[in-house]
Amino acid sequence: GAVVSQHPSWVICKSGTSVKIECRSLDFQATTMFWYRQFPKQSLMLMATSNEGSKATYEQGVEKDKFLINHASLTLSTLTVTSAHPEDSSFYICSARSPGPLYNEQFFGPGTRLTVL
Amino acid sequence: AQTVTQSQPEMSVQEAETVTLSCTYDTSENNYYLFWYKQPPSRQMILVIRQEAYKQQNATENRFSVNFQKAAKSFSLKISDSQLGDTAMYFCAFLRYGGSQGNLIFGKGTKLSVKP
Numbered sequence: 001g002a003v004v005s006q007h008p009s010w011v012i013c014k015s016g017t018s019v020k021i022e023c024r025s026l027d028f029q030a031t032t033m034f035w036y037r038q039f040p041k042q043s044l045m046l047m048a049t050s051n052e053g054s055k056a057t058y059e060q061g062v063e064k065d066k067f068l069i070n071h072a073s074l075t076l077s078t079l080t081v082t083s084a085h086p087e088d089s090s091f092y093i094c095s096a097r098s099p100g101p102l103y104n105e106q107f108f109g110p111g112t113r114l115t116v117l
Numbered sequence: 118a119q120t121v122t123q124s125q126p127e128m129s130v131q132e133a134e135t136v137t138l139s140c141t142y143d144t145s146e147n148n149y150y151l152f153w154y155k156q157p158p159s160r161q162m163i164l165v166i167r168q169e170a171y172k173q174q175n176a177t178e179n180r181f182s183v184n185f186q187k188a189a190k191s192f193s194l195k196i197s198d199s200q201l202g203d204t205a206m207y208f209c210a211f212l213r214y215g216g217s218q219g220n221l222i223f224g225k226g227t228k229l230s231v232k233p
Contacts, residue, residue: 034220043208043223044162091160095221104150104212106221108162 002028004096006109013084014117021079021112023094029074030096034106035067038091050077084116119144121211123224130199131232137184138194138227140209146170150212151185151192152221157205165207168192199231 003026013019023033031052036044048069049057056069066088068080077096081088091113095106120143130136142151153165168176168185175183180200184193196203209224 038160041228043225046220049220093160093162095162105164105167108154110159110161 002026002096002098002107004030004094004107004109006092006094006112008112009110010113010115012115012117015085016083018080018082019084019114021081021092021094021114023077023079023096023109025075025096025107028096028099030077031074031099032097033071033077034095034097035069035077035079036093036095038093038111040091044093047079081114084114086116089114089116119146119211119213119222121209121222121224123207123209123227125227126225127228127230129230129232130196132199132201134199135195135197136199136229138196138207138209138229140192140194140224142190142192142209142211144190144211144213146213148213151183152210152212153181153183153192153194154208154210154223155203155205156208156226157202162208166194196229201231201233203229204231205229 005024007022033050035047038044046059047062050069050071052071058064071077091111093111094109098105122141149170151168155163155165166176166178166181175185180197182195206226208226211222
């Protein structure tokens with residue numbers, strides 16, 4: 001089956017620094033990837049849709065300048081949390097849309113736990 | 118706009134018993150997909166089962182089956198012969214047909230505990 005990886009799996013950083021999270025589709029090309037944020041005991045909240053070669057589409061209320069998304073290739077999308085603050089601490093999950101016959105399916109990465117001190 | 122509602126925040130079941138998780142949704146679309154995802158303590162999202170709205174037959178995957186009632190906009194998940202490994206958060210999700218324009222819309226989830 002299709003595999004999506006995320007790196008790092010967890011990160012701790014100081015307030016004011018920037019953190020980059022990578023999302024890779026390992027065995028398929030993904031023209032569209034999604035970034036979610038999940039607070040403890042809550043559902044996944046879509047932050048943005050990342051399209052290869054074009055600007056990301058952000059959901060209402062998500063700060064574009066704080067959460068920078070780059071989808072530079074068909075297998076890699078990155079989320080950079082700029083000038084991170086403690087309230088940015090969360091679990092971030094990416095997913096990649098399957099190409100071909102299973103176009104309707106998304107494959108999820110294992111998530112990245114971000115802790116901002 | 119589409120919405121997905123899971124009215125059971127938490128449920129528990131004895132090992133080997135059967136449990137049903139509820140999900141209702143609201144949409145004006147006629148063609149769409151519905152999913153149940155499992156998120157165990159590892160937090161990896163795992164697809165449990167998928168249903169295409171144009172199919173009348175309910176989807177089944179081993180011990181997992183759905184009761185899809187399109188007119189009632191209901192999509193419940195039945196887990197038979199529950200196992201300890203089924204303990205997880207379960208999310209119901211909706212996707213518009215022709216998903217190039219759409220993304221998954223998740224319910225708030227149901228925390229299922231399987232007790233020995």
